[in-house]
Amino acid sequence: MEEESDSRKINNSFLRDHNYATEADIISTVEFNSSGELLATGDKGGRVVVFQREQESKSQPNRRGEYNVYSTFQSHEPEFDYLKSLEIEEKINKIKWLPQQNAAYFLLSTNDKTVKLWKISERDKRPEGYNLKDEDGRIRDPSTITSLRVPVLQPMDLMVEATARRVFSNAHTYHINSISVNSDLQTFISTDDLRVNLWNLEITDRSFNIVDIKPSNMEELTEVITSAEFHPRQCHTFAYSSSKGSIRLCDMRQAALCDRHCKYFEEPEDPSTRSFFSEIISSISDVKFSHNGRYLMTRDYLTVKVWDLQMENKPLETYQVHDYLRGKLCSLYENDCIFDKFECVWNGSDSVIMTGSYNNFFRMFDRNTKRDVTLEASRENSKPRAILKPRKVCVGGKRRKDEISVDSLDFSKKILHTTWHPHENIIAVAATNNLYIFQDKVN
Amino acid sequence: MSATSTAMEVNAEARRILAVSISKLYASRTQRGGLRLHRSLLVSLVMRSARDIYHASRESEAPGAPTPQEPMDSSPSSEEQKQLPPQEAEPAQTEPQCALSPAPQTAVEAEECACDSEITEDKENMSPAARQSRKRRSKASAAPDFLPSKRARLEPGEERYAAPLGSCRVGAAETHGDLHQRVPGHSDDSGWVKTTEIDPLTGTRTETERPWKFEGETGSVS
Numbered sequence: 334m335e336e337e338s339d340s341r342k343i344n345n346s347f348l349r350d351h352n353y354a355t356e357a358d359i360i361s362t363v364e365f366n367s368s369g370e371l372l373a374t375g376d377k378g379g380r381v382v383v384f385q386r387e388q389e390s391k392s393q394p395n396r397r398g399e400y401n402v403y404s405t406f407q408s409h410e411p412e413f414d415y416l417k418s419l420e421i422e423e424k425i426n427k428i429k430w431l432p433q434q435n436a437a438y439f440l441l442s443t444n445d446k447t448v449k450l451w452k453i454s455e456r457d458k459r460p461e462g463y464n465l466k467d468e469d470g471r472i473r474d475p476s477t478i479t480s481l482r483v484p485v486l487q488p489m490d491l492m493v494e495a496t497a498r499r500v501f502s503n504a505h506t507y508h509i510n511s512i513s514v515n516s517d518l519q520t521f522i523s524t525d526d527l528r529v530n531l532w533n534l535e536i537t538d539r540s541f542n543i544v545d546i547k548p549s550n551m552e553e554l555t556e557v558i559t560s561a562e563f564h565p566r567q568c569h570t571f572a573y574s575s576s577k578g579s580i581r582l583c584d585m586r587q588a589a590l591c592d593r594h595c596k597y598f599e600e601p602e603d604p605s606t607r608s609f610f611s612e613i614i615s616s617i618s619d620v621k622f623s624h625n626g627r628y629l630m631t632r633d634y635l636t637v638k639v640w641d642l643q644m645e646n647k648p649l650e651t652y653q654v655h656d657y658l659r660g661k662l663c664s665l666y667e668n669d670c671i672f673d674k675f676e677c678v679w680n681g682s683d684s685v686i687m688t689g690s691y692n693n694f695f696r697m698f699d700r701n702t703k704r705d706v707t708l709e710a711s712r713e714n715s716k717p718r719a720i721l722k723p724r725k726v727c728v729g730g731k732r733r734k735d736e737i738s739v740d741s742l743d744f745s746k747k748i749l750h751t752t753w754h755p756h757e758n759i760i761a762v763a764a765t766n767n768l769y770i771f772q773d774k775v776n
Numbered sequence: 777m778s779a780t781s782t783a784m785e786v787n788a789e790a791r792r793i794l795a796v797s798i799s800k801l802y803a804s805r806t807q808r809g810g811l812r813l814h815r816s817l818l819v820s821l822v823m824r825s826a827r828d829i830y831h832a833s834r835e836s837e838a839p840g841a842p843t844p845q846e847p848m849d850s851s852p853s854s855e856e857q858k859q860l861p862p863q864e865a866e867p868a869q870t871e872p873q874c875a876l877s878p879a880p881q882t883a884v885e886a887e888e889c890a891c892d893s894e895i896t897e898d899k900e901n902m903s904p905a906a907r908q909s910r911k912r913r914s915k916a917s918a919a920p921d922f923l924p925s926k927r928a929r930l931e932p933g934e935e936r937y938a939a940p941l942g943s944c945r946v947g948a949a950e951t952h953g954d955l956h957q958r959v960p961g962h963s964d965d966s967g968w969v970k971t972t973e974i975d976p977l978t979g980t981r982t983e984t985e986r987p988w989k990f991e992g993e994t995g996s997v998s
Contacts, residue, residue, distance in 0.1 A: 417810070419810040422808055422809035559814065612825075616818065672815055
């Protein structure tokens with residue numbers, strides 16, 4: 334059972350009472366940092382908003398730490414590629430945190446073409462007592478200075494500033510779909526449709542191309558890379574998923590160019606379910622290693638699959654997210670919903686997996702008990718601090734009172750991006766331009 | 777009877793999906809952020825399945841009927857006016873050049889052009905006389921009525937661009953670094969241009985490669 338804490342509307346538009354979402358405010362990625370203290374969201378307008386968890390106060394032990402806005406900054410701006418006459422969208426595709434090594438926080442954010450390393454630091458002291466300028470910053474007349482003093486650091490209101498420390502650009506011809514920080518904390522990969530590039534966090538003018546699936550004749554192109562991720566423990570291993578529904582595990586020690594995979598995970602297609610859209614729905618939209626590094630999870634349009642790294646020919650577990658959509662693929666193709674890229678996420682102990690669906694529903698699957706639940710992220714249907722009620726989609730026949738029929742699902746309300754706190758049962762769910770944070774109920 | 781009507785439904789469904797797919801490809805041209813390779817690839821795969829089913833059902837309906845015109849997506853690249861003519865579905869008549877690739881590859885080509893990839897033929901620099909007239913004139917080649925009809929290519933003797941290579945058209949052609957031929961051993965951005973010249977008297981084709989040059993500049997494009 335989950336309890337809903339305050340949901341924060343991060344719509345900065347002056348049209349506060351409107352019912353539609355300003356497109357720039359649509360959240361495009363959410364990510365907890367490795368301690369769970371911070372939660373970052375990126376939106377279509379290129380902004381990053383970072384939330385910080387309140388310290389739990391002794392005076393209110395029942396009030397769990399809530400997330401408040403900590404920092405907001407414009408990460409990417411729209412750009413124009415003059416050579417190709419193309420506009421480069423400022424939408425933040427992915428944010429990945431670096432583990433904290435000092436007082437400042439670091440994150441990587443990327444749009445279609447450029448990755449940036451941002452440093453978020455606090456400033457709560459200010460030097461006062463300069464000799465050559467007064468408190469307002471005006472230069473003092475030297476003839477009025479009669480004595481020297483040493484500036485002293487005085488406390489000030491906390492200011493959180495974000496500065497771009499590195500800009501990793503001009504390495505991708507195609508659109509970046511994912512980034513992943515290596516467990517060595519020195520390198521990271523950025524992935525576009527056809528290539529994976531390896532960067533050193535310190536070096537911005539050079540990257541190594543480690544996977545290149547571009548055919549010499551583009552007409553022979555049959556698959557693209559949809560996502561890539563480093564293994565959480567082994568700094569030489571990474572996996573990438575393809576639009577054909579396969580995952581390749583690569584070892585960087587084998588060769589400089591990792592075109593030959595170590596392992597190839599693919600489930601043979603079931604010929605009985607073949608349709609016009611079989612290829613589209615088998616395209617993997619997200620791949621995530623489990624925290625313990627033994628499993629891989631993939632999300633395609635209708636299912637989530639958990640793969641054992643030791644078994645390549647079929648997944649360990651397959652969960653149906655919204656199989657009732659299988660008969661509606663044609664209309665979902667026409668309204669473009671079939672191209673939606675849903676993400677999937679593990680909980681901290683790798684026992685529960687979660688992914689989003691339509692109508693602001695999201696689904697959780699408990700791998701041990703094999704139970705699943707459908708929950709809804711909406712203000713109308715749940716009040717703050719209320720326990721979320723499980724929802725059910727009625728497939729056919731008689732609809733019960735609380736059920737919702739497939740035809741009444743709102744396909745414009747989709748939950749593509751979710752994230753789970755690394756240690757606790759706190760989840761963040763992005764529903765268009767709203768962010769919902771849910772926590773476990775406290776007794 | 778029911779088998780035929782089912783085949784007809786399948787046929788109609790395939791046609792509808794084809795039409796929807798083509799309109800998606802057109803719409804994606806004006807999308808912000810440029811053509812999305814993944815999406816274009818998926819749409820072209822759907823088009824290919826629909827096309828195969830469409831032809832299969834037509835064959836089963838009326839075996840021996842003239843092969844229908846394959847619906848074509850005129851290459852959408854706005855930078856390069858690469859027009860691809862409608863093509864017969866008959867595999868026996870596949871043209872030697874990449875330009876007449878069927879619909880699924882068109883989307884890829886469009887993305888390719890927009891994404892600074894190589895093409896295997898330097899169409900724009902071919903002299904008009906060199907191009908064979910690939911337009912089919914038979915009745916069966918009339919485009920299906922659900923597709924927009926447009927003249928897909930220039931007739932022999934017409935010239936789209938009078939300007940010679942390396943002149944003020946640099947901006948348009950250079951936008952995706954297109955006019956270079958991929959040669960094994962060369963990198964993507966080698967900046968080599970392959971030109972095919974046809975001697976009008978003898979009809980011999982000579983293919984040469986040289987670095988792409990801006991007017992007034994030397995060296996290759998990087």
